[in-house]
Amino acid sequence: MLDKFPEHIAIEKQLPDAVHDWHTDFGDRTLIIDKNAVAKVCKILRDEHGFNMLVDLTCVDYHPRRPRFEVVYHLLNLDKKARLRLKAIPDDKVPVLPTITDLWPIADWLEREVWDLFGIKFEGHPNLKRILLYEEFKGHPLRKDYPKTKRQPLVGPQN
Amino acid sequence: MKPQGNGHTTDLTDALKGTVMTTKFDQLLGWARKYSLFQYPFVTACCGMEFMSTACSHYDLDRFGAAFPRFSPRQADVLWVVGTISHKIAPVLQTVYEQMAEPKWVVSFGACASCGGPYDNYATVQGIDTLIPVDIYIAGCPPRPEAVLDGLLKLQEKIQNAKQEW
Numbered sequence: 115m116l117d118k119f120p121e122h123i124a125i126e127k128q129l130p131d132a133v134h135d136w137h138t139d140f141g142d143r144t145l146i147i148d149k150n151a152v153a154k155v156c157k158i159l160r161d162e163h164g165f166n167m168l169v170d171l172t173c174v175d176y177h178p179r180r181p182r183f184e185v186v187y188h189l190l191n192l193d194k195k196a197r198l199r200l201k202a203i204p205d206d207k208v209p210v211l212p213t214i215t216d217l218w219p220i221a222d223w224l225e226r227e228v229w230d231l232f233g234i235k236f237e238g239h240p241n242l243k244r245i246l247l248y249e250e251f252k253g254h255p256l257r258k259d260y261p262k263t264k265r266q267p268l269v270g271p272q273n
Numbered sequence: 274m275k276p277q278g279n280g281h282t283t284d285l286t287d288a289l290k291g292t293v294m295t296t297k298f299d300q301l302l303g304w305a306r307k308y309s310l311f312q313y314p315f316v317t318a319c320c321g322m323e324f325m326s327t328a329c330s331h332y333d334l335d336r337f338g339a340a341f342p343r344f345s346p347r348q349a350d351v352l353w354v355v356g357t358i359s360h361k362i363a364p365v366l367q368t369v370y371e372q373m374a375e376p377k378w379v380v381s382f383g384a385c386a387s388c389g390g391p392y393d394n395y396a397t398v399q400g401i402d403t404l405i406p407v408d409i410y411i412a413g414c415p416p417r418p419e420a421v422l423d424g425l426l427k428l429q430e431k432i433q434n435a436k437q438e439w
């Protein structure tokens with residue numbers, strides 16, 4: 115069994131139920147965290163462990179597996195050059211996670227992208243609207259159950 | 274720089290000992306139009322790099338009288354659609370085309386503009402000819418500069434041989 119990471123132990127002291135699981139893949143450490151604790155865990159990691167950069171925030175849809183979504187956060191400690199990956203699993207029917215825009219302003223656009231393409235809501239986001247697709251677009255095309263051939267052109271032929 | 278296709282007038286030209294050239298008005302107009310193409314580069318993706326390399330001094334589009342990019346569609350003759358056209362930008366492309374004054378031509382540069390290229394998905398227009406008429410298609414992902422020059426020469430040929438509106 116893999117030893118707990120130091121950050122993991124520190125988080126558990128403050129939030130006993132926040133971390134569900136942990137592992138490493140290709141040398142990258144990953145914590146599976148509770149969906150309600152995302153913002154709190156991120157704040158601890160940023161303020162107390164020097165993870166000052168949010169490198170990426172994205173989502174994976176494992177449909178038809180249940181639970182289907184995993185929202186992935188990549189954090190980087192620029193001084194120690196340490197990386198940590200967080201994964202949170204939102205509900206399937208109405209996927210909602212707390213926003214982290216107040217911790218890293220870049221999360222604003224990244225969360226909008228995840229909303230646009232996967233339809234994950236971020237509670238507390240100041241401006242949660244589509245960022246890449248047009249407002250008229252219906253649905254979230256990177257969900258695995260979005261029909262592969264479905265097109266929604268604004269002008270020109272429909273298919 | 275002799276206007277072409279005026280076989281029946283050579284005798285007259287010869288008689289005047291090369292001091293005068295005769296041609297048909299249509300051909301003169303075509304000749305003038307094909308060598309003064311103001312272009313509107315509608316560049317959206319990676320093909321743009323190849324367009325730039327063709328336009329710059331190494332391959333030098335200016336040799337063919339097509340040097341001048343105009344970023345107002347009202348002053349442009351040729352619309353170069355260079356790169357992937359998404360459904361989001363499709364209305365913009367259509368508006369740009371409609372704003373151009375006649376006579377106007379459209380070049381579809383690369384696989385994406387011609388047929389969607391590698392992208393057959395929710396985001397990509399499957400060829401700009403579903404939106405606007407196209408005169409020349411240039412194949413390639415991206416096309417080599419030689420292919421671009423070939424496309425331009427074919428466009429010039431088309432302009433020269435067309436019935437000229439004026």
Ligand code: SF4
Nearest residue numbers: 319320384385414415
């Ligand atoms: S045809 Fe190829 S090089 Fe050109 S825009 Fe499409 S993907 Fe890029």
